[in-house]
Amino acid sequence: MTITAELGTQWAGGLRTKHRSVQLSELTAAYYRRPTRFNFPPQLAGAELHWAGQQARLGLGGLLANTSGWFNHPHHMAYAEYKPTQLATAKRLGLTVPRTLITNDPASARAFSEEVGAMVYKPFASGGIGDAEQPRAVYTNVVDPNDLDDSVRLTAHLFQEHIAKAYEVRLTVVDQQFFAARISTHSKSANIDWRTDYDSLTYDVIEVPHHVKTQVSALMGELNLRYGALDFAVTPEGAWVFFEINPNGQWGWIAHHTKLPICEAIADALIGTR
Amino acid sequence: MVSPSLRAAIFPLADHFPLAENPSAAEKNSEQHHQTGVTRPFGLRYAVKPTAHSPVKMQAVHYDEQRQIGLIDHEGIKKPFTTFDAPMTIESTGEVARPTYDEIHDYDH
Numbered sequence: 001m002t003i004t005a006e007l008g009t010q011w012a013g014g015l016r017t018k019h020r021s022v023q024l025s026e027l028t029a030a031y032y033r034r035p036t037r038f039n040f041p042p043q044l045a046g047a048e049l050h051w052a053g054q055q056a057r058l059g060l061g062g063l064l065a066n067t068s069g070w071f072n073h074p075h076h077m078a079y080a081e082y083k084p085t086q087l088a089t090a091k092r093l094g095l096t097v098p099r100t101l102i103t104n105d106p107a108s109a110r111a112f113s114e115e116v117g118a119m120v121y122k123p124f125a126s127g128g129i130g131d132a133e134q135p136r137a138v139y140t141n142v143v144d145p146n147d148l149d150d151s152v153r154l155t156a157h158l159f160q161e162h163i164a165k166a167y168e169v170r171l172t173v174v175d176q177q178f179f180a181a182r183i184s185t186h187s188k189s190a191n192i193d194w195r196t197d198y199d200s201l202t203y204d205v206i207e208v209p210h211h212v213k214t215q216v217s218a219l220m221g222e223l224n225l226r227y228g229a230l231d232f233a234v235t236p237e238g239a240w241v242f243f244e245i246n247p248n249g250q251w252g253w254i255a256h257h258t259k260l261p262i263c264e265a266i267a268d269a270l271i272g273t274r
Numbered sequence: 275m276v277s278p279s280l281r282a283a284i285f286p287l288a289d290h291f292p293l294a295e296n297p298s299a300a301e302k303n304s305e306q307h308h309q310t311g312v313t314r315p316f317g318l319r320y321a322v323k324p325t326a327h328s329p330v331k332m333q334a335v336h337y338d339e340q341r342q343i344g345l346i347d348h349e350g351i352k353k354p355f356t357t358f359d360a361p362m363t364i365e366s367t368g369e370v371a372r373p374t375y376d377e378i379h380d381y382d383h
Binding site for chain 1: 312314315316317318319320321322323324325339340
């Protein structure tokens, strides 16, 4: 990629690849989906490679940060990705949120466990760990309080009360359009975290209660997000419990199983037809 | 309310095209950490091999820079990494909640 931009009253110039080019002034939308790291000429390595990456990130990234029409803007996604931020904001806006503890103190974790009864551990981020044999993932797990030992001290941990679920909902929001899929789980592990066993899941389209829509709209506005993939548990009593919002969460498999027009909504959002 | 520019400085993305300073650089911390004798954080006791949903040979997946679409090897031919039930493509959300004729399936492997 070649970039050239000169500062006049604003940045003017463009980006060019082997197959296409665009002027910064022509940009009306930008879809931040799953960008990968920069590719550099093979002669760059080590410290020089790291330095070049940093310059590219801040240079090209800085140019694009000024572009309007982001879906979503990376800075807003970065802020919204913090689970403590989204949980506190959701709660403040009226969404039901599980009782939650963040700690690296085993005693606090044990005390919380005694207070809430059944407790789960959730990682703050979905990234796995690249173990020697192969990458491994960490999902939500029910915690045996007897396991809470000094290993809690080694980093921040998130514990929550375990919510009894009738089913779960993946709510995809695109520019205030709501696409809700009811996820029914049919295995023990999927009942704790449906990401562990996709093959056991079934999907149906479901309506979102009006009060949840209002609260989620407010949450999206507060977090400056145009797109969000939200996870809810619905209790046997019918209460919607907010688990998390993924500012860059997957939607393709939901659209595939439910025929919800999420793809079309995103396309409309990008070309500005709404 | 934190201004967007200040948020960018405080809450930069850790990786994947961050638009602010990379926070993954280790901070020097002179604090004496409690010696626990354990080597793995509590949360990692739950690390498991991910369950493959749809096995995809990554060597069979390619990217067409010209068309900017994913391709997959299928019976010796590189085909677009999507499935079309009909030859036409939906171009708008439309009025109906569910498309009844033209469908686009994005396989999110």
